[in-house]
Amino acid sequence: MANDTTADGVVLAADGLPLKASLTRAMRKSRIRALLLVTPLFVFVLFSFLIPIFDMSMRSVDNWHVGTLMPETTKALENWDGKALPEEPVFAALMKDLKAGAISREIGKVGTRLNYEKSGLRSMITSSARKSKKVKEGPYKPIVLKMHKRWKELETWTVIKRNTSKFTIGYYLNAVDMKYDNKTNDIVMQPEDRQIYSTLFLRTFAISLAITLICVVLAYPISYLLATLPTRYSNLLMIFVLLPFWTSLLVRTTAWIAMLQSQGVLNDLFVFFGFVDDANRLQLIHNLTGTIIAMTHILLPFMVLPLYSVMKTIPPSYMRAALSLGANPVTAFVRVYMPQTLAGIGAGSILVFILSIGYYITPALVGGTDGTLISNQIAYHMQTSLNWGLAGALGVLLLFSVLALYMIYNKIVGIDNMRLG
Amino acid sequence: MNKMLKLSALAVAGVAFAGMTSTAQAVDLNVVSWGGAYTASQMNAYHKPYMKMHSDVKINSLDYSGGLAEMRAQTESGNVTWDLVDVVLSDAITGCDEGMFRPIKIDEEMAKAPDGTPASKDFLEGTLLSECFVPQIIYSTVFAYRADAWGGKKPTTMADVFDTKNFPGKRTLQKKPVNNLEWALLADGVPLGKIYDVLDTDAGKDRAFAKLATIKKDVIWWTQGAVPPQLLADGEAVFGTGYNGRWFSAIAEEKQPFAMLWDGQVLDIDGWAVPAKGKNVNAVMKFMKFATDTQRLADQAKYISYGPARKSSGPMVSKHATLGIDMGPHMPTKYASQGFLTNFAWWADNGDEMTERFNAWLLK
Numbered sequence: 009m010a011n012d013t014t015a016d017g018v019v020l021a022a023d024g025l026p027l028k029a030s031l032t033r034a035m036r037k038s039r040i041r042a043l044l045l046v047t048p049l050f051v052f053v054l055f056s057f058l059i060p061i062f063d064m065s066m067r068s069v070d071n072w073h074v075g076t077l078m079p080e081t082t083k084a085l086e087n088w089d090g091k092a093l094p095e096e097p098v099f100a101a102l103m104k105d106l107k108a109g110a111i112s113r114e115i116g117k118v119g120t121r122l123n124y125e126k127s128g129l130r131s132m133i134t135s136s137a138r139k140s141k142k143v144k145e146g147p148y149k150p151i152v153l154k155m156h157k158r159w160k161e162l163e164t165w166t167v168i169k170r171n172t173s174k175f176t177i178g179y180y181l182n183a184v185d186m187k188y189d190n191k192t193n194d195i196v197m198q199p200e201d202r203q204i205y206s207t208l209f210l211r212t213f214a215i216s217l218a219i220t221l222i223c224v225v226l227a228y229p230i231s232y233l234l235a236t237l238p239t240r241y242s243n244l245l246m247i248f249v250l251l252p253f254w255t256s257l258l259v260r261t262t263a264w265i266a267m268l269q270s271q272g273v274l275n276d277l278f279v280f281f282g283f284v285d286d287a288n289r290l291q292l293i294h295n296l297t298g299t300i301i302a303m304t305h306i307l308l309p310f311m312v313l314p315l316y317s318v319m320k321t322i323p324p325s326y327m328r329a330a331l332s333l334g335a336n337p338v339t340a341f342v343r344v345y346m347p348q349t350l351a352g353i354g355a356g357s358i359l360v361f362i363l364s365i366g367y368y369i370t371p372a373l374v375g376g377t378d379g380t381l382i383s384n385q386i387a388y389h390m391q392t393s394l395n396w397g398l399a400g401a402l403g404v405l406l407l408f409s410v411l412a413l414y415m416i417y418n419k420i421v422g423i424d425n426m427r428l429g
Numbered sequence: 430m431n432k433m434l435k436l437s438a439l440a441v442a443g444v445a446f447a448g449m450t451s452t453a454q455a456v457d458l459n460v461v462s463w464g465g466a467y468t469a470s471q472m473n474a475y476h477k478p479y480m481k482m483h484s485d486v487k488i489n490s491l492d493y494s495g496g497l498a499e500m501r502a503q504t505e506s507g508n509v510t511w512d513l514v515d516v517v518l519s520d521a522i523t524g525c526d527e528g529m530f531r532p533i534k535i536d537e538e539m540a541k542a543p544d545g546t547p548a549s550k551d552f553l554e555g556t557l558l559s560e561c562f563v564p565q566i567i568y569s570t571v572f573a574y575r576a577d578a579w580g581g582k583k584p585t586t587m588a589d590v591f592d593t594k595n596f597p598g599k600r601t602l603q604k605k606p607v608n609n610l611e612w613a614l615l616a617d618g619v620p621l622g623k624i625y626d627v628l629d630t631d632a633g634k635d636r637a638f639a640k641l642a643t644i645k646k647d648v649i650w651w652t653q654g655a656v657p658p659q660l661l662a663d664g665e666a667v668f669g670t671g672y673n674g675r676w677f678s679a680i681a682e683e684k685q686p687f688a689m690l691w692d693g694q695v696l697d698i699d700g701w702a703v704p705a706k707g708k709n710v711n712a713v714m715k716f717m718k719f720a721t722d723t724q725r726l727a728d729q730a731k732y733i734s735y736g737p738a739r740k741s742s743g744p745m746v747s748k749h750a751t752l753g754i755d756m757g758p759h760m761p762t763k764y765a766s767q768g769f770l771t772n773f774a775w776w777a778d779n780g781d782e783m784t785e786r787f788n789a790w791l792l793k
Contacts, residue, residue: 113705116526127782131774134526202782204789271664294649377604377650377791385788391498393781394523 068400071176073121078105082172099148106140132156163190179401212382216364227311235319253309264302268292299379311356318352456712462515464492470732475720509706518698525561530702540722542741564700564738569761571694578667587693591616598667604650606787613640677734694768736762
């Protein structure tokens, strides 16, 4: 054994190299292998998830339009005091920008951006740019003032000057029903008839919470049954749980429409049995009720599966022991069985809650007016209004509120107590 | 082993090269439209005859659900794969202002009428509202009702739609402020020509929302065009707004007991726009010149009940290709005097604000 260590006490491996070095080498190899194994997933998550999220969240503060597409006006407005209409140099700069913008055909983007803050500025910018092609010489101030009536309003210039800065919190203000007062530049609440997003956020959380609670109540007995029945029955029951889970989301949602609509299956049955009379059929769809029913059904498997797999691991002997030690069945269930299922309830609840907060297609189809969620507004701003800044701001707010709730959950329940099986 | 690798690499390069040269001759055009019966009518009237005449052109028909989101994403990423897009006029105006679409010199680049009238004079007045847009069809968003809903009584005006006492039942309306505010004012007694003057004032906006509020509890809001005919067919609603082509196919093809209420119909224009950064601009302009000529626009009306956008096509509209119905009475253009054209400029300015107000109003 003498040749296993050198004179200064370094342990050698069988091939004569120091053991420490060859151990590091072997470790490094397995680390690289592990790294290579996760690389595809990491790259996938990076490009399909992290980068898009980062990009969308940047759009919620990005305010490049005026500064980039109207550089001369931006510069000329630097020293404007905002007390009266600007003077000729600003109008000359504006004319230069309008002409350049009309040629590059990008000036419409400025109009779109400014119109978010004050209705009517879109057509002011686009029509003035069109007219600017024919303008030859100054003085430009009277010419511009004649192009569109809004150039004469001080508010217009306040809005333009405010948006010469590269970043804005305007979208976030909009997302919490606030705005800049265009006269004073103060931050104020939106007029009441335009307040919508804070209501929608609150409603989204309330509906998601309700669906989560209903799912717990419905899933608990099913899972208990699944976990305690003999295998040949529980397998059959399991298929009943999984079958809808494997069916397309759209199919399930439209099936609910056929079931719940006022001339639908359920109402027909009610009328047949005389619960309601034919003239007063219940309105069960295209409202909050429809959203809750359809979403609860769709999300139920996400509660049943974690509950079931946790209950499956609880040995039946615990309950028998509690009973034989004198506890009555209710006490035994509440004090012995239930605490052991908390991990499953936690896992299921967090799954269902987070899924329902971002739910989109089901509320869009069955939600009517009071059953739609914040995600439907985000989709609207992505696809229809093209206000991607606002969509980004709403998305970031949603993301951070979910993260905040998750942290609270972690503080109270502890995320380590969550078990998916 | 190494030799094999080199050989196969060479072979792959050769195939790729051959593929490139062959695409240089043949052109693949990606034409994007709304899908369903509408795209089918375009394929029959435009795509197939053109491909027969030009064997080197292959037209791929893609579907989308409207809006400019995809177009803007393609333009911003610099990788524009669409060559031609079927858009509604309002989207063409926005896309043109933002530089997504290419301006078109209508007289130079589009076909003359058979009698030599230049294209700009041949397209119907008021349809050439954007320099990036070539009109194709006139469609309308219009009310239909269940003919069997109120015994012998039949609604005749927009006021009847808002009259829940004489015409009880659910109405299904599109979940957006456009058109609904106009209809509310129309039902409240504002004459057709004055709608936008009234709507432009604060009092007018309040008046429109107040009138809409009178039927709010009787409305089922729709977002997908296929929904309103379905709701009427199921008896869930008695009135519905929808595109006239969809009502036509429900009434004429599926024999549903619906009837049209042309009063207050909103005429709208649908047409082509060419992405500014598209890869086959020359080839696509050639196709578009063909697809928007007099004969082709008249041909399309054989397959779907939308009015051709050229005056010279009007008299050539004949019978439905398979049903044999005379298509003239089903063209929205026949009832043009009962309807109005959306004021796109007004909506471009006020759309954001009105939509927010509308959504807040819905939540109340």
